[in-house]
Amino acid sequence: MPVGPGDGSRPRDPGSGPSHPAAPLPPVHHPVFARLLAWTGGAAARGFADLRRELLAGASGTAVEVGCGPGSNFPYYPAAVRQVVAVEPEPYLRRAAERAARAAPVPIGVRAxxxxxxxLADGSADVAVVSLVLCSVADPGRALAELVRVLRPGGEVLFWEHVRADEPGLARRQARADRWLWPALSGGCHCCRDTGAAxxxxxxxxxxxxxFRLSVPAPLAIISPMIVGAARRG
Ligand SMILES: C[S@@+](CC[C@H](N)C(=O)[O-])C[C@H]1O[C@@H](n2cnc3c(N)ncnc32)[C@H](O)[C@@H]1O
Structure with missing residues (x-):
């Protein structure tokens, strides 16, 4: 697979990982949710095609996609992306992503x-992509610090996430859902995270x-407040 930054300068290998020791994390293993996600993934990918194109607009060079799931973003990578390192911890979803990578319009390597x-090595990515992932990671602060580490200075994170509502009533419902059943039902997802502030x-x-607010049936209003955009690493 070719490697290198988006500006066409010296080729660069995304490498193999952080050099610092870190506290152990719980394994990500959600067999029922993973099958549901992979099963609906194709339909959802088509339903959200415009959002995924909006997410990935302007991506170029070496991209790291974190928590790629079954690879629902893969068909929408623009040609300016030279390679994608797609990281997925859940074994069933990772296998689905490997299959999706074979049909992708740009070279994609899937890693555990x-x-x-x-x-990935420090500063090895031009772009990082997270979609519906920062709601699910065990430690969002540590995940964002990792994005800072692997992005080159001036690199961008492209994000599409559902977030805590501005409206107090809905935010209270989200907080209640996060305390009770929601994370267990949804593969560890939390609906009350203020990801923009994080x-x-x-x-x-x-x-x-x-x-924007996603149009969803009333019981799913807790995941309707969403943000899509880009943020630059200093
Ligand atoms: C709702 S799915 C979103 C999948 C995909 N990004 C999409 O846009 O459809 C959440 C994904 O985050 C992954 N995930 C959960 N915890 C994670 C972690 N700590 N690190 C990386 N990915 C994680 C899950 O395995 C799953 O693939």
Whole structure:
């Protein structure tokens, strides 16, 4: 697979991982949710095609996609992307992603790994992609610190995430759902995370943002507030 940054300069290998020791993380193993996601993934990919294109607009060079699931973003990578390192910890989803990578329009290599300890070298990515993932990782602060580490200076994280509602009533419902059944039902997802603020805390500067409400049946309103955009690493 070719390797290198988006500016056409010296080829670069994304490498193998952080050099620092880190606390152990729980394994990501959600067999029922994974099968549901992989089964609906194709339909969802088509339903969300415009959003996935919006997410990936402007991506170029070496991209790392974190928590790629069954590879629902893969068909939408623009030609300016030279290679994608797609990281997925869940074994069933990773196998589905490997199949999806074979049909992708750009070279994609799928690797095992978690957001909190990415299997990439420092500064090796031009772009990082997270879609519906920062809601699910065990430690969002550590995951964002890893994005800072693997992105080159000036590199961008492209994000599409569902987030905590501005509206107090809905935010209370989200917090209740996160305390009770929601994470267990949804592969560890949390619906009350303020991901925009967490990205700013991690040192990212938002360069493009669209906040919107997804149209969903009433019981799923807890996951309707969404943001899609880009943020630059300092
Ligand atoms: C709702 S799915 C989203 C999948 C895909 N990104 C998409 O846009 O459809 C959440 C994904 O995050 C992954 N995930 C959960 N915990 C993770 C972690 N700690 N590190 C990386 N990925 C994780 C799950 O295995 C799953 O693939």
């Amino acid at each position: 790994g978690v957001a909190e300890a990415l299997p 990205m700013a805390d991690a040192g990212f500067t938002v360069t493009r943002l669209r906040a």
